[in-house]
Amino acid sequence: MSKVIVHSLFSEFDIDLFKGGKHYRLYEKFGSHITTVDGVKGTYFAVWAPSAKSVSVIGDFNFWIEGEHQLNVRWDESGIWEGFIPGVGKGSVYKYKIHSHNNDIKTEKADPYARRCEHPPKTASVVWEDSYNWEDAKWMKKRKKNNAIDAPFSVYEVHLGSWKRRVEEDRSLSYTELADELVAYVKEMNFTHVELMPIMEYPYDPSWGYQLTGYFAPTSRFGYPEEFKLLVDKLHQNDIGILLDWVPSHFPEDAHGLGFFDGSCLYEHPDKRKGYHPDWKSLIFNYGRNEVKSFLISNAIFWLDQYHADGLRVDAVASMLFLDYSREEGEWEPNMYGGRENLEAITFMKELNEEVYKSFPDVQTIAEESTSFPMVSKPTFIGGLGFGMKWMMGWMHDTLQYFAKEPIYRKHHQDDLTFSMTYAFTENFMLPLSHDEVVYGKKSIIGRMPGDEWQQFANLRLLYSYMFTHPGTNLLFMGAEFGQREEWNFQSSLDWHLLQYNYHSGIKHLITDLNLLYKTYPALYEKQFSGDGFEWISYDDHENSVLAYIRKGNKKKDSLVIACNFTPVPRNSYRIGLPNKGKLVQLFNSDSKSYGGTGDFDVSKTLIEDKDWHYRSYSAEINIPPLGAIVFKIE
Template structure:
């Protein structure tokens, strides 16, 4: 006989919202919750399994015997099974054993809402609660300003398992260790935000975390949930925001995961044309099912609410938007209007963003989206998807293609460099040089640069200088900030030993100063998504492979003049048009010796002459170093 006591955390209103797809705090109800019933302490369990004939909680407290603790199905046709088990508490290990109505199928599943899981390769859920005492109140008060679209937003992308390892112990750093070492490093490098590749529990290391089974639990690989909160807290105490990679696009078929959960296609779409991803061999959520939509939006809210995340970078948005994504003719079915858009997924993303910004107006959602789908980062009330920002994949592709060419050929490809400005303000773009660009034979970023060693590093300095002064926010994957030669290896550590060499430490110094330049000059961020914040001086000097432009904020007198030379030939006495009188003061030079440059092409103050040039009334002669970039400010 079952030793489960009838108990519920659900009100009738909760159930109505759940059925309608409008309950966005399901983590407060589903899963395992330590409670006291009639003076007895124990754990309340609840799980959604509408196709189940019976559901049992099996675990270390009942010798995994399915006959000991059978849950009760609710009377309201919600498909929810629930009940209270006395004397089960924090640290107990469990799963749900489900007998299905469908062909006698039996499944053993981890709890979709569990707050902690066993360390992989073990797969059971763990009853857990923590009472972490947050100390980031100062950050939380001001983060709306720090996370705003008119604030500096420079992101350091990190894979926690391979950022730094304890070589002698052959292990990654723990959340506790990262709270010291990673936080101190990011602060030293002047990044404004850290983006973590998925830290939700996942079974397979080579997936890098993008195939999730535990959507509501930080992975146990690096420690306990409260230790992950400590990492977030320490970042905030040091004025660093944290973004989490979030994966609502697909999930793996692992036996303990969401797939075929109760013997039916519960979370995944039952039509394989919509429910199976051929590239990733994974299952696709059924975005048209209300309860699934509630699950996903509740999960997004959970990380913002319970873990104080400053934003979510939403993975693989393009795969969600289009029914024919990665499919051949005949492998997909058009929508009701005959189009290729996934209307249910589009509605889900709009509702997701509406709820996120309604509940947390001081965070950002960022779409990793690679197509020309319109208005991804525009508000839903004007027909957009409602994201705060979108990755600028076109800029990344075109710029890396251009930078990979020998300088002698670049004059034939100037359009690759300048084309991004034709669409730069159609979205709120984030410029990414992410982990995807340094794996699978693509080579490292420094490995793509042509020329001898000096030219490779000069090209890299130039690329980063152009990136940080281009409109938009930016993201750099770990290792790229010091010019790591090898492709990223998720099983190893970054090649920190390279910092003993001047060229590599020079790149690190460059990124530190570019972040500082970005944060200290409003011209680079106040109008980073506004066409008024950018002005070409000259984009058509392809013979010299030089581009010059102006970045502007709210105060025109704080404008910056940027010049980039994409050849190894120094451009001396290079005249550029200027819109105002006065003098120019050089505030950045990528050829500085502390970055590994020559230091031979310095300039202090440059007089602006009353000589018209580039359709402007004034002009000045500047020197642009070989494979270099310089930034000037108007001297008051």
């Protein structure tokens, strides 16, 4: 006989919103919630399973016996099963045993809304509540300014399991240890934000966290939920924002996960042409189902609300946008207008961004989107998808392809570098050198650079200097900031021992200074998404492989002049046209000795002359170092 007391957290309004796809705080209702009913303490459970004939909570409190605690189905045809179980409290381990109307199928599922999960490979959910006291009020009060699109945004992308490991214990750092060591490192490096590869619970380590089963639970691999809150809190207390990778594009078929949840295609689209991902052997959400839409948007809001995240980097947006993504002819069905766009997914993304920015105007959503789909980072009211930023995959591809070439051939490929400026201001672009670029035989970033050791590191310094002075925000994957030579391995720590060598420590010093330069000079961020913030001086000197350009802020006096030499031949007495008289004052030189360069081309000041050049009334002669970049301000 059931020992479940009839109880509900849902009002009729909640149900209407849920059915209409407009309930964006479902985590306050679904899942397990410790509460008191009629003076008795216990836990309220609620789960959506409309195809179920019965739903039981099984766990360590009833010896995992089905039927001991059978939930009650609501009368309103919402498909919600709920009830209060006395005596069940924090730390109790449970699943839902679902008996389906469909051919008497039984499934045993983890709670989709669980706040904590067992440590993999175990798969059950854990009743949890925490009373964490946040101490980041100062950051939260000013983060709208820190997270704005006209603020510096230099992102350090991190995989928590392999950033640094305790070798002697063969383990990753805990959330608590990361709150000390990662925070201190990111602060030292002058990054403005950290982006974490998915920290929501996932069963399979080689997926790097991109196949989720616990959407509302920080992975238990590194500690408790409140310990993850401590990590976020410490980042904020040190003026560092935190972005979370978020995966609404697909989910795995693991037996305890969302797939075939109640014996039916509940979360996934029932048509395999829309519901199965051939690349990742995973299931695709049914974006046209209102309750699924509410689940996903509630999940996005959850991490912003409960964990104070400063933004979400939305994974694999291109796979959501197009019905023919990774499919051959005949394997997909056109939309109602005969096109390839997934109209339901597009509507979902617009509603997601509208709700995020309505509730949290001080955060950013960032799309990992690799196609030319228009207006990804434009507001929905003018027809855009509503994201705050979009990854500039074209820049990444063209730039890495260019730098892999021997310098003698680069004069034939200068358009690989200049092409990005033809579309740089069509979106709010973030320039990514992400984890995807240092795996699966692509080599590390330094491993792509041609030449001897000196040239490889000079090329790397030049690449980063060009990246940080190019319009847009920046993202750098861990290890790239000190020239990690090996490809990234999710099972191993970064090669921190390399920092004992001058070239590697020089790259680390360079990134630290580039971040400081970016944060200090408004010309590099105030108009980073506007054509008003950029002006070519020279883009067509193919023979010398030189680029020169101006970055502009809101004030004319803030303008910076950048010159890059993409060959190992010094460009001495190289004349560039300039907008006004005065002196060029060097702010940064990638060839400085402290970075591992020659140190032979450091000049503190250069006089600007009354001499026409590059269609300008003034000009100056500068010495551009081999495989180097220099940044000047005009005094």
